[in-house]
Amino acid sequence: MRESDVRIVRLEPMRVAYTLGFGTSPEAEAWGKLLAWAKDKGLLDNFKGHRLFGFNNPDPVPGNPNYGYEQWITVGPDAEPEGEVQVKEFDGGLYAVVRTKLSEITESWQNLAAWVSDGKYEFASNQCLEECLGFTGGVPDLETEFDLYAPIKE
Secondary structure (H helix, E strand, C coil), rough: CCHHHHHEEEEEEEEEEEEEEEEHHHHHHHHHHHHHHHCEEEEEECHHHEEEEEEECCCECCHHHHHEEEEEEEEECCCCCCCCCCEEEEECCEEEEEEEHHHHHHHHHHHHHHHHHHHHCCCCCCCCCEEEECCCCCCCCCCCEEEEEEEEEC
């Protein structure tokens, strides 16, 4: 990975609504729950005002095909938990960021992790994040672009 492929970004604190999926394909489950809730709340009507992030929670473990995925959408101060949708505050932080397509996400994560390990930064304890770009109203396909956020400190 070239130095020019990576951007250093400070994510500001944000309020997010989130859902969890668990199983062999938890991303689709988490996305489906969150999108149904967001549509019902009108958040998809003016989507440009919201950001979508996700990450493994819990991470996959060798020998077990099941893992979890947590999906977020940024929300305003009036958003309330409802059913399987919870709301929390995210503190933000400093991140190394690279853009990729969903079809290349595993390789891109490996390259970003190597870039952090080999450079002037160290991994921080914040959560790794995947931000969906160019949202079209449904679960992302293999050509959907994502920004991958690796938490860092100097």
